[in-house]
Amino acid sequence: MSKLIEIRDLKKSYWREKLEIPVLNNINLTIDSGEFTALMGPSGSGKTTLLNMIAGIDKPDDGSITIEGQEISSMNETALAKWRANNVGFIFQFYNLIPVLTAFENVELPLLLTKLSKAERKQQTETALKIVGLADRMDHYPKQLSGGQEQRVAIARAIVTDPLILVADEPTGDLDKASAEDILNLMELLNKEHEKTILMVTHDPHAAERAQVLHHLEKGDLIKSDKKAVQEH
Amino acid sequence: MKILKLVFKNALRHKLRTILTILGISIAVFAFGLLRTFVTSWYAGVDASAADRLIVRHSVSFIFPLPSAYTNKIKTVDNVAEVSYANWFGGTYIDKSNFFARMAVDVNTFFEVYPEFLLSDEELANFKRERNSCVIGSNLAEQYNLQIGDIMTLDGDIYPGKWDFVIRGIYQPKFNSTDANQMFFHWEYLNERMNQESPGRANFIGWFIVKVADINKSSEVSAAIDQVFKNSTAETKSETERAFQQGFLASTGAIISAMNAISFIIVGIIMLVLGNTMIMAARERTREYAVLKALGFSGSHLTTLILGESTFISLLGGAIGLAMLFPFVDVFAQFMPKGFFPAFYIETITLVLCMVAVLVIGIAAAIFPIQRAVTTRIVDGFRFVG
Structure with missing residues (x-):
């Protein structure tokens, strides 16, 4: 597996009035392509902040994040938005x-930023919904779906553009045990069969x-x- | 699905709130349009003024008459194409509340200097032929159910006595702004009776209407006419018809200014109403905007979403307001006493102002929500709890 994400000397602090609160201290990390990685830690440990910076929705104070050879921490907002649209799926x-859109329309949303035709968008959206097992719920609105089904729609939306990385922030945090299991199975399937690189933040x-690598x-x-170490925890 | 579909769906997300906002805008646009219609109708006489017509009146006041003999002297002034005259008669038709202009005019020239009063050749010939005949506007004929051949009896006040006139013509207005609520009769008829009953008042007219040959020389012609009668017992004041009409309306200027101000205050109020709706909507969707930005949607996409929703609501409200305005103005014009306004109709400028107002409101109401949605950091948007 080749190196996909390289993080060097990453630092991030938040400011509360004049008080500096360090969140990440000199993080160095490498994630390989096709790897299912989990970030764990107690509240306030900085795992979501790290995930947000890898996903390009937050910027570091110092250090670099290089993804597939592209230094994303120095990109401007417009370039970063384009990069996210092409490379990152969010869960x-x-x-x-979006509550006023059907499952189909929610999944189709990221494709509106592409140059695909309507027919191509439809085909790709239906494929994504089939992968998550919701082909028969395309016309349902979010409020007509269970929590597990909503998360499946969100996963379909994340994979519809075939991104480089899937980032998931507590994807099972709001689900019952059975639904959580389904979602984890689905993520495992995406990683193993569709070779998606997944970066997941979890308390659980x-x-x-389920991850191959744990940080x-x-x-x-x-x-x-490593995974074995997780089992020992 | 297109972005516009999301704009539409967002607009209808809180149906009651959106409907109430649209209703508020439509009522405000309706009120704005109605007030503007009052204002423009008030000035219809000014708008109907012809650029090539001058009004020559007594220099002291409009109520003082001028000798009819001035006609020939005025004709000698350079660039004067035609001279006509008219005299305010006043009087009462049936009831004092039936107000409309009744004027004694020079039948040979009056309809030449006022081509916007459309009268058939036959009616004009009949009118000229019969001393005690009159011509009325189509609105008057409709209001009082008068037809050619009917007798109109006026009770004179400025010129006392009973005055009977046979209707020999009904003129049609050429333009929307042309006043079709007037009555004209022979000045000769009035003058003959003055000669018999009150000789000291004979051979005087109220004002002259001068048609100039070259409108670029109106001011020179005005000055030349006034110069002719300088140091006479009845000096004149000549001005363009527009200036003359504006002078009439000067006394009501404060009321009209207040109506103008109120109409624009209404625009300000609806701007705040829609602004409030859009701010609430954008605040509720802070997390959704963060999600859209995370998915790669840019500031311009969010601008399209918010601006589209805002202008959709304001334009829909504006369209409904205008749709209510047209029938209301028609009904209002029918029930309003004739003669109160020269003409009462919605001018094109009123429609343009209404449309510009709703567009400006739609854009202005979206500015703050757009600024907030675009500048809020994605991570802060995710943390937002509405």
């Missing part, structure tokens, strides 16, 4: 679907077990562990 804890050790963060510092 959120609370699904973040059971969810983290543990604590007070902004990174401790790398």
